[in-house]
Amino acid sequence: MDAISEMLGNLGVPSVAEMNVNENYTITVDGFEDLTIEKIGDGRLSVGHYYTQRGDLMSDPEVVFMIDDDEWRAVRYTQHPLAHEHDESGLDLSEFLSTWGKNLRRQGFVDAANRRVADD
16 A cells, blocks of 8 residues: 555555564544554554544454565455444455545645654
8 A cells, every 4th residue: 555655655664564563653633533653563564543432443444464575465355333244355345445545635644654763
């Protein structure tokens, strides 16, 4: 996902392979749920917007990617309480991911990642 790769680059992360497991970044944009990017395993990256409802962490949405040689394959999609899909061979989320990537740019998440580094 180009927008996520660009955000990681803005944060000084050249590739997911160079991240440590559990390394994560939360990007905040006023008016939107925070976006969290976290390496959750070897070659696995979780990207999601989260909120708390009655004490439970909810995702809106969360996508887990398998990343191999810079190829991103969505393997899990969760949007509480409506959907949960999981397929290690890959999910066809191309239309959703394209729209989400455009929205992340338009909503200012890519710019916010860049500003976060400048503020540090």
